[in-house]
Amino acid sequence: YTDDIIHSIWDEDNQSGSGSYAYFAPGDREKYQPLLGQAYPVDNPRVFFAGEHLAINHASVQGAVQTAVSAVIDLLESSIFEI
Secondary structure, three states, X not given: OXXXXXXXXXXXOXXXXXXXXXXXXXXXXXXHOOOOOOOEOOOOOOEOOOOHHHOOOOOOHHHHHHHHHHHHHHHHHOOOOOO
16 A cells, blocks of 8 residues: 655755755765665665665756666565565
């Protein structure tokens, strides 16, 4: 069932600051890339992440689309859906 899925549109959510920006200091990308976008919790994923800030080619629409596709694949392969 998908009744409990929550999503947010940052541009319309006043509490999120109307969006966000990604900035990585030198070395941060290499340090944190393996963890970025990892579903949570790892042993029983319920939260999935997507966005340009997670992409290798970040700060681009292409990066946002690539991570969205990846997150959907992760979601479908997770135990949330019984196939």
